[in-house]
Amino acid sequence: MSQKIDGGIAAAAQLRSVAVNTKVAPAGEAKTQAVQSVDSVRLTDEATQLQAMQRELSTAPAVDMARVQAVREALENGSYRINPDAIASRMLDLDQQLRG
Template identity: 85%
Template structure:
């Protein structure tokens, strides 16, 4: 069997439905009974908390408007100061984290 891979959502949904409905019913069992007897997933408390956190973060804004305004004002009035030592330190910390 060959299929064109187009990366579309519809193709992924179609493949998912094919995978779900591929269980063969044993003798005397209807296809509807076979689908109902499919595997189930039960999430742990930690997984449920992670899902809740993901929902909260997806609804949160990535931009803090108050911080943007404060930086904008500091730039306009000349009071914004760059600390090269702090920048270098954070870059080295990130490098250490990436190297393990």
Template identity: 60%
Template structure:
């Protein structure tokens, strides 16, 4: 099977530049009226879920990346020897992560 590659685009695919509602405007012409008419017809309506996600994103972006209270609690537990390591929980989470990465 072969396909012929031609150097020109079909008539339907040609690009029309500088036209608004069938009128061609010159390079120096004022186009603000046409642009505002196009922008005025655009609208955006968010669903309740999208609004909730937007609120959550704002909350998370303002929250600190590190919980300093938790870091200090772990530091104190390590220093006084009361930090408990649960090897079964660590192994289980490593296996879960491996399965998620494997797909």
């Protein structure tokens, strides 16, 4: 027996019929009774929050164009200042986080 694996969420919500042997007739023929079962999925609060966050982020733009424009203008007029100590500090913080 082969079965197609479908990763869609809609497939998990469908009902399925299962044949169950309930009694064997004297002639050796099996009688079956159809039983319906419902598959269900219960999400934790954390999973629900992650789904909400994913929906929110999927609608947000990937680049904050207002911020890009502000930095571009600051670079053009010479008012953008680079702080090498802050950059180094954040790089070291990231390194510590990655090492655990």
